[in-house]
Amino acid sequence: MTRPPAPADTPEPGVWEELVTTALLGTDRRRSPVGPGATTGSAPLVLLDTAARETVRRRAGLRPARAARRPEPAPADPRPALPAAAARRLAALLADRAMTAGGGRRGAAPDLMELLPQWLALANAHGYAAPPVLLPALLDAARGRTDLRPAVLAFAGGRALWLARLNPDWRFALRATPWGGAALPRLDEPDRLRRLWQEGLFAERVALLAAMRSREPAAARELLASTWATERAEDRLMFLDSLRMGLDARDEPFLERALDDRSRNVRATAAELLSALPLSALAARMAVRAMACVALDHTLQPVTIGVEAPHECDPSMERDGVVAKPPGGRGERSWWLGQLVEAAPLSSWPGRLGGRTPREIVALPVADGWQGELHAAWCRAAVRQRDATWSRALLGAPGAPEAGGPGAVSLAERARLLSTLDAGERADWVAGFIATHGLSEAFQLLGVCAVPWAPPLGRAVVDALDIARDAGSYPWSFSGVMGLAERCLDPAEASRFDALLAIPEEPEDASPGAGGYWAEAFQRLVSTLRLRAAMTRELTSPPGPGHGT
DSSP states (O other): OOOOOOOTTSOOTTHHHHHHHHHHHOTTTSOOOOOTTOOOSOHHHHHHHHHHHHHHHHHHTOOOOOOOOOOOOOOOOOSOOOOHHHHHHHHHHHHHHHHTTTOOOOTTSOOHHHHHHHHHHHHHHHTOOOOGGGHHHHHHHHHHOGGGHHHHHHHHTHHHHHHHTTOGGGTHHHHHSGGGGOOOOOTTOHHHHHHHHHHSOHHHHHHHHHHHHHHOHHHHHHHHHHHGGGSOHHHHHHHHHGGGTTOOGGGHHHHHHHTTOSOHHHHHHHHHHHHTSTTSHHHHHHHHHHHHHEEEETTSSSOEEEEOOOSOOOHHHHHTTOOSSOOTTOOHHHHHHHHHHHHSOGGGHHHHTTTOOHHHHHHSOBGGGOHHHHHHHHHHHHHHTTOHHHHHHHHOOTTOSOTTOSSOSSHHHHHHHHTTSOHHHHHHHHHHHHHHHOSTTTHHHHTTSOSSOOHHHHHHHHHHHHHHHHTTOOGGGGHHHHHHHHHHSOGGGGGGGGGGGSOOOOOTTSOTTHHHHHHHHHHHHHHHHHHHHHHHHHHTSOOOSSOOO
């Protein structure tokens, strides 16, 4: 049957796509498609008029679809409803996301979208249900920011999955929630567990293994071992990584077998996990190799650490995870030495180096320019083995003249060493560092401190900002630290900062307009802290009317 000709004013196929492309590129770079009845005038006006007509045609030209089955009702949410004030606050936070999507300067107004993660964490800690009317806005926020997704999906509950099945834009919620939100099979349901493990999608299997590992590490390992020989190399690597959670000596036999895997990446991961077990056989082998390379040289005064790096990387070293080929710019011997020292148990070194403590060992001179390589490897070992004593020795005193520390080769390395200390000690160390060295090198260190910052750390940060302002420093250099302070300072400290709101007299050599910027930034800081305090109060007030269902 011959198709009848289209009316003269019917748009050609692909016209809408042409209009969109022209709008993106600009009418000065691409001519707008023009059909019958087009208006005259400037190119942008013609484009908008044509788009308006095409929109009407697209809507009017839709044929009625066959009635679909009505979806099942959304599941009930048994959790308590948000307090009314907290619900209003959430609506304001989500509305701010829409208003600020285009960026731009904020002035003294708090950045509400940056407070949304904290608000979600507080709401989830209290076990509240999300207001149904705000679920679409929550899912839109999570769609645009992947860091929000776990908290948003926990807060939204099963209704988020119900909505995600109806809107393709929110399908990420289904991908992020294994088994479509269904309950994880229990350990006393071996048939369900085995079926999901053998027949599930890869993401479901990874999630199953991680969930089991957190509850019953041995059962998770046995489940993985049951299909290990038939898994693809890339899958084996992902599955093996899940053993980091709850890693202990009972995992050693399985990991030792994985050292003979066909995949180099799998072997390397197995070796890394084994080296995190100081009593493993691999750790003992690495200790023997590392000790053969490092010894005290008593012929020099003061006593010095001598280093003789490996001359070859033999097959047994490669089996134990040593990568033979160095990256560009690295020598082979120093590359091999670093890997051996990093994987050797730190507890082996005092016996090898005259019974000295870690602090005394780090203070020893190292011959022939090997100090940087040796200390950097000890830093990596301290982080891998979570050894706080060695971390303290390598960090040194926070007020030491050299900001680099006795053993850390970079601020990033120092941040990793700090992560092995408890929260209070970490905050005290960073506060001491800031008091001596200021804020210019402290941003990475602040990022590993617990939130809210302990009072000594918060005072050190604000004092350093105040000193920078009084010195006429370039204010935009501290915008990153100021943003951290807004999110991480204890809200209870807000009243202490009122004195910072005045605009000081600018030194003659100050950056133009610096005083006004500093006053604006401190105003935003105080306003944000007060807002965070209000958020906490609202989430602990009596629940609002109605229920989460």
